[in-house]
Amino acid sequence: MISSRPFSSALLSAPVRPQQPQTFSRLPSTSTSTPTTLSVSSLLSQQSQQSRTFSATASLGVKRNTFRPSRRVQKRRSGFLARNKDRKGRLTLIRRRLKGRKAMSW
Incomplete structure (x- = not known):
């Protein structure tokens, strides 16, 4: 199903960059065999x-x-005065007037 909302041309032209693994300065340096696995486990142990x-x-x-x-x-x-500041509040006051409320708001 096609959406009725148009997409922004800026969003369509933006290139998609692959995410690179983040390095944490507080973590001890690990061997090059599996740096992401070791860093995640050490991060979890620090968090606990x-x-x-x-x-x-x-x-x-x-x-x-x-x-x-x-x-x-x-x-x-x-x-x-707070109701009169924005559109939704003004609509609330109109609804209350149509209903016949004596007091519009506080």
């Missing part, structure tokens, strides 16, 4: 040795406050 950062709240099982209501932030995000 590193530990995650310690989080006191996670370890103590403390319930965190994630809902912090603020009228200022509420008005900035979904207020009338």
